[in-house]
Amino acid sequence: MGKGIEDALENSTSDASLARARAVSAKIEAGIAADPTQFRVLTGDRPTGHLHIGHYFGSLLNRVRIQRAGVDTWVVIADYQVVTDRDGVGPIRERVLSLAMDYIAVGLDPEKTTIFPHSAVPALNQLMLPFLSLVTDAELRRNPTVKAEFEATGNRPMSGLLLTYPVHQAADILFCKANIVPVGKDQLPHLEQTRVVADRFEARYGHPDGADGPVFPRPQGLLSEAETVLGLDGAKMSKSRGNTIELRMSADQTAKLIRKAVTDSDRRIAFDPANRPEVSNLVLLAAMAQGREPAAVAEEIGDGGAGALKKLVTESVNDMLAPIRARRAELEADPGYVRGVLRRGIERATERAEATLAEVREAMNMTY
Known part of the structure; x- marks a missing residue:
């Protein structure tokens, strides 16, 4: 046996x-x-x-x-x-x-x-x-x-x-x-x-x-x-690597972290995990926060480049986490x-x- x-x-x-x-x-x-x-x-x-x-x-x-x-x-x-x-x-x-x-x-x-x-x-x-x-x-x-x-x-x-x-x-x-x-x-x-x-x-x-x-x-x-979401550096998301967005973080802290996220030099945004993992990971993050398909999110950004992508990710994640953070603030006070x-x-x-x-x-x- x-x-x-x-x-x-x-x-x-x-x-x-x-x-x-x-x-x-x-x-x-x-x-x-x-x-x-x-x-x-x-x-x-x-x-x-x-x-x-x-x-x-x-x-x-x-x-x-x-x-x-x-x-x-x-x-x-x-x-x-x-x-x-x-x-x-x-x-x-x-x-x-x-x-x-x-x-x-x-x-x-x-x-x-x-x-x-x-x-x-x-x-x-x-x-x-x-x-x-x-x-x-x-x-x-x-x-x-x-x-x-x-x-x-x-x-x-x-x-x-x-x-x-x-x-x-x-x-x-x-x-x-x-x-x-x-x-x-x-x-x-x-x-x-x-x-x-x-x-x-x-x-x-x-x-x-x-x-x-x-x-x-x-x-x-x-x-x-x-779906598996990678860390903001394109590696496996890990507490020890410091590449995560914690639920308890503020909207400003989240925006600062996303601004530092790894992307690439291609201005056209596409969802292509095999060839463009870092960009695709950010697209996926925005899509999951919005409840949409990643390809549709990438198409919407188009030639907006990394700046437009990071702006959308920041807005999407902060909007999603806003009610969770508000409830957490109440719990921290009690x-x-x-x-x-x-x-x-x-x-x-x-x-x-x-x-x-x-x-x-x-x-x-x-x-x-």
């Missing part, structure tokens, strides 16, 4: 697997439209910096859509995972509060969505112990994200937390018994690892003959097909409300985690 699982993890982003993931996503979308109450979604972020427009287009809009469709939505602020590959937590409290403010400002409703930091939920993290007994060192080292994170650290010795990152993520997903997880294709191996944990727990400790059903659901990926949202989220997550842990201990015959 071990080698088969390793192969599954290694190949979970193959063309065939990606096609299967898209087919599953289509069924989930149809299921949500028919009866959203049959689903629970778990998603979240590491508080390593402030959220930016890449997060907005790539995941936040989809989370709000799912919530508004009526799906029970849980959002974890994965603060323990800040130290998977770092020597300290940095200004983590400020960043956790900032994430919570961004979540609320973009439209996640604390009355419908549970927002919580996983470090404050002990029973969730206690699930790591039995889960770790279900996976092998080789499986964890073969996980593509673990390998990528390890290489990004300059190949310094890997921390135990980095190595077990996929298992911690499995605990985040399974503690609340989420059955769907919004993912990009690069995150499919993590979800496969979570299903491995759920399956092996059931095989080793589950109810006899499955009489009462499995202890954990097998979570499926709701695959995001959002930090007690934001802390209250987190406290209520922690209370609800703790209640759910303790119930799940009790069920796990019962299945493992560890009730005394």
